[in-house]
Amino acid sequence: MALMGIESSHDFDEFENRHEEKLFEWKQGILQKYMVPSLLRSKQKTVGQLIAAEEALSITDANEPFQIKEPILSGSGKIDLLESYESELSSLKLQLMNSNSFKQLENVLSAIIDLQEKYMLRFTQLFHEYSEALPEEVNSREIIDTGKLLLALKQNQIDNKMGWAIEREISRIKKLR
Numbered sequence: 001m002a003l004m005g006i007e008s009s010h011d012f013d014e015f016e017n018r019h020e021e022k023l024f025e026w027k028q029g030i031l032q033k034y035m036v037p038s039l040l041r042s043k044q045k046t047v048g049q050l051i052a053a054e055e056a057l058s059i060t061d062a063n064e065p066f067q068i069k070e071p072i073l074s075g076s077g078k079i080d081l082l083e084s085y086e087s088e089l090s091s092l093k094l095q096l097m098n099s100n101s102f103k104q105l106e107n108v109l110s111a112i113i114d115l116q117e118k119y120m121l122r123f124t125q126l127f128h129e130y131s132e133a134l135p136e137e138v139n140s141r142e143i144i145d146t147g148k149l150l151l152a153l154k155q156n157q158i159d160n161k162m163g164w165a166i167e168r169e170i171s172r173i174k175k176l177r
Contacts, residue, residue, distance in 0.1 A: 019059045022050070026105060027096055030112075036140055036176060037113045037120075044109060050102040059101075066104045068095060071115035078126050082150040085119050120173040132174060133167040140176055144169040 026047070030040070053059075071088040074080035092115060096108045144165050152162045 015057050015059055019054065019057075023099070023102065023105065026050075026102070027099070030096060030105075030109065031093060033141075035112070035116060035143055037116045038176060039141075040109055040113045040116075044106065047102050047106045047109065051106060054102055066099065066107060068092075068107045068111045071111055071118065073115070073118050073122055075122055075126075079150065079153050081119075081122050081126055082146050082153070085115070086146055086150065088115050120177065124170055124173055127166055127170060130163065130166045130170055132171040133164070134171070138168050138171040138175060140172055142168070142172065144172075 030043070033039075071092065072084065073088065074084040089112075092108055092112050096105065096112070099105045099108055149162060149165065152158050158166075
């Protein structure tokens with residue numbers, strides 16, 4: 001009850017309402033702040049405790065089906081990589097928002113970590129011709145706008161500003177790995 005922020009009460013409706021609020025807070029936090037695998041992994045421990053709380057309070061149906069497919073990134077080229085990344089990330093964000101329990105949220109969280117790790121590996125492989133930005137100029141949470149990069153690649157217009165963004169992304173990825 002303490003993990004869910006529930007006052008001592010025997011009102012099941014209060015349990016459910018507080019659970020929904022807590023789950024929504026987590027979904028928002030993940031979408032707004034956490035797309036770095038190491039940060040997501042650090043959150044998984046707390047999510048595990050919240051799953052145990054759900055089960056102890058009998059808030060959700062543990063057997064409720066919720067399938068998450070393994071994210072697959074195209075590796076044939078830069079544009080294909082970014083298109084598949086954008087598509088997979090959008091799908092996972094939708095699944096995250098549709099999750100009804102912390103168990104489901106944990107499954108989506110694992111898939112997001114997997115996607116981010118695959119993305120980081122493929123990005124550094126495909127954009128190897130770019131050098132790295134200086135490490136002190138890179139914040140590990142500042143992810144490149146893949147939509148803008150995709151558009152620039154499709155229009156064959158990688159200017160100095162976008163080149164700099166690619167270099168920062170490579171440095172960010174190397175810093176995280």
